[in-house]
Amino acid sequence: KAGVTQTPRYLIKTRGQQVTLSCSPISGHRSVSWYQQTPGQGLQFLFEYFSETQRNKGNFPGRFSGRQFSNSRSEMNVSTLELGDSALYLCASSARGGRQYFGAGTRLSVL
Amino acid sequence: ELKVEQNPLFLSMQEGKNYTIYCNYSTTSDRLYWYRQDPGKSLESLFVLLSNGAVKQEGRLMASLDTKARLSTLHITAAVHDLSATYFCAVENANYGGSQGNLIFGKGTKLSVKP
Numbered sequence: 001k002a003g004v005t006q007t008p009r010y011l012i013k014t015r016g017q018q019v020t021l022s023c024s025p026i027s028g029h030r031s032v033s034w035y036q037q038t039p040g041q042g043l044q045f046l047f048e049y050f051s052e053t054q055r056n057k058g059n060f061p062g063r064f065s066g067r068q069f070s071n072s073r074s075e076m077n078v079s080t081l082e083l084g085d086s087a088l089y090l091c092a093s094s095a096r097g098g099r100q101y102f103g104a105g106t107r108l109s110v111l
Numbered sequence: 112e113l114k115v116e117q118n119p120l121f122l123s124m125q126e127g128k129n130y131t132i133y134c135n136y137s138t139t140s141d142r143l144y145w146y147r148q149d150p151g152k153s154l155e156s157l158f159v160l161l162s163n164g165a166v167k168q169e170g171r172l173m174a175s176l177d178t179k180a181r182l183s184t185l186h187i188t189a190a191v192h193d194l195s196a197t198y199f200c201a202v203e204n205a206n207y208g209g210s211q212g213n214l215i216f217g218k219g220t221k222l223s224v225k226p
Contacts, residue, residue, distance in 0.1 A: 033213065043199065043216035056204075056213045090153060099144060100214065102154040 002027065004093050004103035012109045018079040021106045025072050025093030031055075032074040033100060034066060037088040046089075049074055078108075086110045113138045115202055117217035124190045124224050132185040132220045134200035143183045144201045144214065145174050154199065157185075190224045197221045 005024040013019050025032050034046040045058040049068035066076040072093075078085055088107050092100035114137045124130055134143070142161055146154040158167045160176035160183060167174050171194065173186045183200055201214040 035214075035216075042218050043201075043214075045204070045213050045215070048213055058213075092154075099156050099159045101156060102146075104153045 004091055004101055006089075006091050006103035006106050008106060009104065010107050010109075012111065013081050014111050015081055015083060017081050018077065019081060019108060020075055020077045021089055021091075021108075023074045023076075023091030023093075023103060025074070025091075026095075026101055029093035029095050029098075029101075030072050031094045031096070031100075032068055032072065033092045033094075034074070034076050035090045035092065036060075037090060037105075038086075043090070046076065081110045083110050113204060113215050115200060115215050115217040117198075117200055117220050120218055120220060122220055122222045124187070124222065126191055126224055126226050127189050129189065130187050132187075132198055132200075132222075134183040134185070134217055136181050136183075136200075136202045136215075138181075138202055138204065138215065140202040140204070142203050143176050145183075145185055146199045146201065148197045148199065148219070157198075187222075190222075192224050192226060195222055195224045 007022045031050045033048040035043050037043045047066050048056040052068045063079045068074045086109050088105045090102050090105045092102045094100045116135045118133050144159055145157040147157050148154050158174040163178040165176045171188045176183045197219045199216050199219045201216045204213040204215050
């Protein structure tokens with residue numbers, strides 16, 4: 001069974017640009033969550049999607065958004081990038097009531 | 112504010128020694144997770160602890176949960192170099208109706224096992 005797949009693995013952008021990250025969950029998993037990991041703030045919850053609906057949202061500005069498609073694949077978008085958005089972005093999927101399984105992450109560098 | 116606190120944050124051990132990592136949390140969540148992260152890698156799920164008194168063991172690692180004390184421990188027995196990694200505990204954010212998709216993580220414990 002394939003794991004959680006995140007693309008791209010690495011991304012370099014400049015301030016002011018926008019970026020879209022993709023996450024394909026484990027087959028059969030309908031819940032997808034996104035987390036941001038930085039050395040200073042650690043792992044922080046961004047948002048969770050279930051059946052194409054945003055179920056929860058963390059304490060991030062509106063520049064961070066996401067969506068989920070009917071096949072459970074999810075994308076997150078960050079507009080007007082800032083230097084502080086440089087981070088490892090992790091996606092996790094889970095089945096109902098189950099533990100979360102994480103993808104390899106997308107490392108975003110904002111110059 | 113919901114908090115998950117781990118200690119120590121850094122741990123340098125000799126091979127063959129035992130040690131315990133502690134995870135205190137402030138939410139009323141009854142589920143606690145332990146993850147391992149190697150440098151530059153993603154999070155690997157180690158344990159899910161679902162109820163008070165739960166104990167799980169895998170190899171040289173054993174995790175336990177005391178929901179009344181809001182404390183979980185990760186005990187390392189006879190450490191080996193391969194256990195060097197960062198270990199995170201996480202709890203579900205009860206403010207979001209117990210959704211498993213919203214975890215609050217501790218800062219992580221960076222473990223280094225030296226020969």
